[in-house]
Amino acid sequence: MKHTLRRRSFIHAFGAVPLIGSGLTLAAPAFAQGAKVTLKYANNLPLSHPMNIRAKEASYAIKQETQGAVDLQIFPSGQMGSDTDMLSQVRAGAIDFMTLGGDVLSTLVPVASICSVGFVFKNYDEVWAAMDGDLGAHIREAIGKAGLFAMEKSWDNGFRQITTSGKPVNTPADLKGMKIRVPVSPLWTSLFKAFDASPTSINFSEVYSALQTKVVEGQENPLALIDAIRLYEVQKFCSLTGHIWSNYWFLANARGWNKLPKDIQTVMAKHLNAAGVNERADLVALNTKLEGQLAAKGLVFNKVDTAAFRTALQKSGFYADWSKKYGKDAWAVLEKYAGALA
The missing domain is CATH 3.40.190.170 (Bacterial extracellular solute-binding protein, family 7)
Incomplete structure (x- = not known):
């Protein structure tokens, strides 16, 4: 179902809600005067990679659907540090979102790397059946227990x-x-x-x-x-x-994510999950010519x-x-x- 978010609903939703990463609490009048939620998303890939191309599209779509209320800013190419640095920052709330492979995430959530056991999957049909099915759900549940929130759709690293x-x-x-x-x-x-x-x-x-x-x-x-x-x-x-x-999980600090109003969560999840699915197709097309x-x-x-x-x-x-x-x-x-x- 397509979600249409009106300014009135945003004003109601944001009233006196702490915003992750921003250090601010916006009252309704401030938001009505044009206040925004600025969120930081970091990764270690160059801007030319399909991940960042699709993430940029998702950021634009989120801003459009929220009438400019949510600005998801992208920090690519390891600007925020190494994978392990960024994971620490997400856990502390200094960064709002990051994409992280199951390999590095397994240092915190051991089962996160199970999809990368050597010579397991023969093709993408097997991969996405597992990751969009019970295996992905099993891993996301474990990620949640570690204080992180993972978007439903896993992104492809290839x-x-x-x-x-x-x-x-x-x-x-x-x-x-x-x-x-x-x-x-x-x-x-x-x-x-x-x-x-x-x-x-x-x-x-x-x-x-x-x-x-x-x-x-x-x-x-x-x-x-x-x-x-x-x-x-x-x-x-x-x-x-x-x-x-190997894959990428689109992760958030669970406490910060849960502080966002439900309608904001819905919009962000919709566009970020769609971006993840599109990135999968992009990567297959890219690898065929590379x-x-x-x-x-x-x-x-x-x-x-x-x-x-x-x-x-x-x-x-x-x-x-x-x-x-x-x-x-x-x-x-x-x-x-x-x-x-x-």
Whole structure:
């Protein structure tokens, strides 16, 4: 149902309501004279990424539908700090919203990374059935218990691929001993240790320099991010492993979110969730053309037999170990969509 919010309803709703991030309490007369709610949304991606393009559209739509009352300001490219910095600021209320991957969020909400268990999802049909279904609901419930609010629709970060400077990755054996950058996440570290690699946790903002200075030989990210931060300048090979699908949750401080009037929540959720769904389609379209564009910039691509990697993880006990860490209930929800793993 389309929501039409009139100025009168906003005046009534905002009367003496504390506003998250603003430090203000607006009485009805102040709002009637043009007062606004200014909210901060931060992320670590460049403005050119589909996430920020769609977030900007959502911000405009929110402002339009609220008749200028809500101004969602976007701070991209890590302007507010690293992922871990921004998460701390959201929890403290210094930032109102952020988008964060399940990898980093798992340091606070362990089950948030379950959708990124290695070599689980084969395609997007499996991904969105799970994330728009019981698996996504299970994760959001856990996020809520940690004092955060997650929008219903998860945003796409894409299937991750491995880039390297020395040699391509064709088999699990090619990862043995390789120094590879991974996010600050126990799951990622565990995955590559299962292949006898040497994973190093480095924040996203430092990936380029770590590769440039040879602190690590390789890294893994979706093609959109490989292109966005110009990793083709410091990497030679791109192995299409699709080893992990990763997402972004659009998060808010739960206390701050709950202080917003219900009609404001409805408008914001509607447009932000729609933006998330549109971003998913954008990323698929982008990735279909990026391989050719990145190849033209010097990256050498190769495809791998993912079944060999999944078998290696089963033999190593990787799935069995993580099924215990996530718990039988969460693991059962995952296997509902991915099939038997351990």
